[in-house]
Amino acid sequence: xxxxxSVLDSVGRREVCDFGVEFAERAGQELxxxxxxxxxxxxxxADGTDVTTTDKLVNKWLIxxxxxxxxxxxxxGEEQSVDPNAEVLWxxxxxxxxxxxxxxxxxxxxxxxxxxxxxxxxxVVFGVVLAPRLNKLYVAEQGQPTRxxxxxxxxxxxxxxxxxxxxxxxxxxxxxxxxQYLSKKFRASANNTYMGSIALQFCRVADGLLGFSAFxxxxxxxxxxxxxxxxxxxxxxxxxKGQDIKISPAGNYGALASNGLVHEDxxxxxxEHCAAN
Numbered sequence: 001x002x003x004x005x006s007v008l009d010s011v012g013r014r015e016v017c018d019f020g021v022e023f024a025e026r027a028g029q030e031l032x033x034x035x036x037x038x039x040x041x042x043x044x045x046a047d048g049t050d051v052t053t054t055d056k057l058v059n060k061w062l063i064x065x066x067x068x069x070x071x072x073x074x075x076x077g078e079e080q081s082v083d084p085n086a087e088v089l090w091x092x093x094x095x096x097x098x099x100x101x102x103x104x105x106x107x108x109x110x111x112x113x114x115x116x117x118x119x120x121x122x123x124v125v126f127g128v129v130l131a132p133r134l135n136k137l138y139v140a141e142q143g144q145p146t147r148x149x150x151x152x153x154x155x156x157x158x159x160x161x162x163x164x165x166x167x168x169x170x171x172x173x174x175x176x177x178x179x180q181y182l183s184k185k186f187r188a189s190a191n192n193t194y195m196g197s198i199a200l201q202f203c204r205v206a207d208g209l210l211g212f213s214a215f216x217x218x219x220x221x222x223x224x225x226x227x228x229x230x231x232x233x234x235x236x237x238x239x240x241k242g243q244d245i246k247i248s249p250a251g252n253y254g255a256l257a258s259n260g261l262v263h264e265d266x267x268x269x270x271x272e273h274c275a276a277n
Contacts, residue, residue, distance in 0.1 A: 127225030202226025
């Protein structure tokens with residue numbers, strides 16, 4: 001799925017990229033401050049997952065900043081949205097990997113991120129993912145290679161057998177489809193990894209550290225920034241049926257990011273598993 005490059009330019013390429021990176025750095029500073037000082041409260045959402053007051057604060061910051069600088073744009077946020085059906089849409093996940101942020105996985109509490117993307121007509125044209133504890137800032141824009149800490153990323157890993165590739169997969173009780181079985185197909189335990197931030201998994205696909213990452217969730221905020229980060233690093237992203245992903249409040253049927261070589265094999269395994277179950 002693509003749009004003419006002139007569409008991105010028409011919304012202000014440099015203004016968009018500068019805004020996105022500067023806001024990510026601001027958000028990252030707040031995440032570090034709040035986590036270090038324990039300066040947040042935790043409540044349960046309707047689906048039973050945790051949300052912090054920091055999530056809500058940063059989401060609100062973005063809405064206010066977009067309203068000021070890009071008044072015609074909408075915001076699709078995990079915690080709050082404004083005009084989410086707008087043609088030009090900022091998509092934000094204030095804290096991806098909340099369990100890591102609040103320390104439930106201590107001492108491995110670095111695997112959380114802030115992610116922000118811009119979509120035009122449902123297509124992601126800019127994305128930034130910041131892992132503040134890891135000091136890693138991934139940035140991608142349409143037509144340019146993905147960058148990590150302002151250096152062009154090495155790109156996806158096209159070496160090795162797909163059966164032995166290291167991968168990431170997310171699963172939770174009630175997830176559909178349940179992706180735990182992938183370890184039986186991809187020779188497993190030593191090479192799979194389950195991290196708290198799907199955005200960070202996608203970035204590690206882009207950086208060649210993972211062969212693929214599979215995600216059964218349906219929300220655009222989880223994957224929007226990661227989509228363009230992987231694609232501009234030479235990888236491939238589709239939903240779990242192999243279709244292009246269009247960003248919208250309606251969501252999507254999961255996501256698969258890969259180095260491209262293993263993509264069809266993983267899709268085939270997921271399709272066969274779903275048919276049998």
